[in-house]
Amino acid sequence: MDLWVDKYKPEELSGFIGQPKALHEITDFLREWKPREALFIHGPAGVGKTLAVELLAREKKHLLLQLNASDTRNAKDIEDFFGNASKSKALFHGGKIILIDEIDGISPQDRGAVTSIVKIIKESRFPVFLIANDPWRSKLIPLRNYCKLVRFNRIHSASVEKQLKLICKQEGIETEGDVLKNLARWSQGDLRSAISDLQIVAYGKKSLKNPDLQILGYRERESNIFNILPTVFHSKSMTAAKKAIQNVDKDPDEVFWWIEANLPNELRTPENMQKGYDILSKADMFRNWVSRQQNWRFKGFMIDMLSSVSLFRDEGKHGFSPYQYPRKLAMMGRSKQKRAMMNSLCERLGSFTHSSKRTVKRDYLPYLRVILKKRKKKDAGEGNFFLEPDEEKLIKAG
């Protein structure tokens, strides 16, 4: 069986989706490349990082010498690869590109591997590309002095949907309603996983409907909640709803927010809505007691309350409705993300100032904030303080 991610992998840059800024930056880098300079591509999974380098190399007729760092265990492997890469003749090719992919897969114990990569960057007579999901890992810091960073973003869900549509057309699969929109949204900008999810749900089918998505079990994403919400809202059976909530791979707290966010769409008659919110407010009370008194028995009461939402079914309303992601969780997620970014930033700055994350946060950031705020526009630019635009914003926001 062909994997659709391979089958529909574009052969030329014209088929590459999105990332215009990153592609520009890579092209400029290749054109202006000087020895001892590498390009560090980073960004989330499945958005075309590896693919972009492959396609650009093909277009410019460069020979691409590729090493997957998560498969190599040590410095010697990396040096052997480079030794061979430098020797290999670029017959029929304009030049060479050396690509060391997935470098965040290098194990933290193997410090030698990073040193070897630095050596390659210093000695290479050809442009070197590095790729990682997260360039801020402290073990990768030594590389940053030699690299220009290029960021790849998540792919816009409309573009993902368009690509899924194209694939369905080629495969002769009819789609009903907003099934591809939902699939695209759930992929969270990861085109690879969107395509492989599509292949899974469409397996052996000639038409695709929203309920077909349920077999995905949503791979660690909102998947399972997506399976249980219909039971919670429509089953008319408290036992079934309770079982569903207990079996979902999410904390009941999260389930609470999912029900809260989707209740107004599911229970539309005023009487049902009133009853639903009444129940929800009681569940919320137990939820608070759990956290205040650290008494886990209240969690059981909360689940009982939540499952009784199933009793208020609107008559005549059937079928699937797209569920809303709870705004509350999105907010909490964002602040968690911010905290993580702040932590890794302080760790990195700490390695320059030889101080702990806490000291950086307490003693250095306030100054940096003032400096960044007072800095004239013309002085701003890439490379200053090695800050990403998001990080700069975070520091300025205080």
Ligand SMILES: Nc1ncnc2c1ncn2[C@@H]1O[C@H](COP(=O)(O)OP(=O)(O)OP(=O)(O)O)[C@@H](O)[C@H]1O
């Ligand atoms: N921008 C894109 N345009 C077209 N196809 C894409 C794009 N991004 C991803 N794909 C599809 O997803 C597959 C995986 O892409 P790729 O290997 O470039 O991801 P990646 O960003 O390197 O992810 P990872 O961080 O997991 O290595 C490709 O083979 C292709 O089918």
Ligand SMILES: [Mg+2]
């Ligand atoms: Mg890759």
